[in-house]
Structure formats: structure tokens, C-alpha cells
Amino acid sequence: MTLSRTLARLACLVALCFGVALGTRPAHANNVVAIPPHVDTTGLPPLDDPNAEPNPYRGNPQAIGIGREAFNQSCARCHGVDADAHRSPAPDLRRVGRACERVREPALKTRCETDADVYFRHSVEEGKVKVGVRHMPAWKSVLSPQLIWAIRSFVDQQGSVQLNAPPHEP
Numbered sequence: 335m336t337l338s339r340t341l342a343r344l345a346c347l348v349a350l351c352f353g354v355a356l357g358t359r360p361a362h363a364n365n366v367v368a369i370p371p372h373v374d375t376t377g378l379p380p381l382d383d384p385n386a387e388p389n390p391y392r393g394n395p396q397a398i399g400i401g402r403e404a405f406n407q408s409c410a411r412c413h414g415v416d417a418d419a420h421r422s423p424a425p426d427l428r429r430v431g432r433a434c435e436r437v438r439e440p441a442l443k444t445r446c447e448t449d450a451d452v453y454f455r456h457s458v459e460e461g462k463v464k465v466g467v468r469h470m471p472a473w474k475s476v477l478s479p480q481l482i483w484a485i486r487s488f489v490d491q492q493g494s495v496q497l498n499a500p501p502h503e504p
């Protein structure tokens with residue numbers, strides 16, 4: 335066998351190995367798919383403007399209940415059951431907007447909460463990619479704005495509950 339043929343075979347082998355290595359990546363990526371929740375959303379008030387901000391359902395008990403169901407079906411596997419993320423691989427969502435609680439001036443507080451809502455919704459709709467690796471799926475084709483705000487309302491409420499609860503044991 336000539337040298338060039340040997341080299342060609344070697345190149346094929348390397349390509350094969352790479353192919354196999356790359357072939358295993360989708361298996362990992364499969365974990366990062368958006369699993370739609372099955373919830374009855376008829377209790378959610380219609381949105382006059384689906385792009386309006388801030389979250390129109392903040393504090394709405396019915397939205398919080400529906401949001402909880404959706405959260406536990408679609409988000410809990412990464413962000414923790416009932417948004418308690420202290421043993422979860424993904425960030426604790428109860429922190430998003432938490433700093434606003436310390437803002438005294440009403441107009442600034444509203445601005446702060448609105449920014450946090452917008453960040454939350456944008457993160458959910460687009461998902462998260464870092465250095466080319468998808469960490470969270472995009473949800474915009476899976477969740478309606480109504481359902482995203484309902485989930486946000488639930489997570490928000492869990493944040494307030496957590497603030498008033500004793501800290502976790504180490």
C-alpha cells in the first residue's frame with residue numbers, strides 16, 4: 335500500500351471517529367428540547383396587546399395556579415420543582431427581579447420590575463445559547479405570551495414566599 339493511501343485511510347478513520355463523536359452530540363442536545371405543558375388556559379384574561387409589558391398577571395391567583403402547573407411540567411426538570419432550584423442544574427428563577435423589592439421610589443420600582451419581566455420573557459422565548467452550545471430551548475413556538483406571563487407570575491410569587499421563609503439548610 336502506498337503512503338498516500340495509508341494517509342487517506344487514516345483520514346477516513348479520523349473522519350469516522352469525528353462523525354461518531356459529533357453523532358453523539360444530538361443525544362445530549364435532545365435533552366434541551368421544549369416540552370409543551372398541557373394546561374387549561376381558559377382562566378387567563380385575554381391580552382389586549384400581546385407585546386405589552388410589564389407582566390399583566392402579576393399577583394393574579396388564577397394565573398399563578400396555571401403558571402405553577404405549566405412550570406412544573408415544562409421547566410422544573412432544569413429549574414427545580416416549584417422553582418426551588420437549590421439542587422438544580424439551571425439558575426434559580428426566583429432571583430430574576432428580586433433586587434426590585436429593595437427599590438423604594440414607586441416609579442423606579444415599576445421600571446425595575448418591568449425590566450425584569452422583559453428579560454424573563456425574552457429569555458424564555460429565545461432560550462439560551464452560550465459559545466455555540468444551547469443550554470435552554472427556545473419556547474416562543476411552544477408557549478403563548480399568556481402562558482409565559484402566568485409562569486412568570488408563579489415564579490415571582492415563589493420569590494416572595496422564599497424571601498419570608500427561613501434559609502435552606504446547607
Ligand code: HEC
Nearest residue numbers: 365366408409412424425454457458462464469470473485
Ligand atoms: C433543558 C433545561 C432547561 C429547561 C427545560 C428550561 N430551562 Fe431555563 N435555563 C436553563 C439554563 C441552563 C439556563 C442558564 C443558561 C445560561 O445562562 O446560559 C436557563 C436560563 C433561564 C432564564 C434566565 C435566568 C437568568 O438568571 O438569567 C430564564 C428566565 C429561564 N431559563 C426560564 C425558563 C422557563 C420559564 C422554562 C420553562 C418554560 C425553562 N427556563 C426551561 C435550562 C433550562
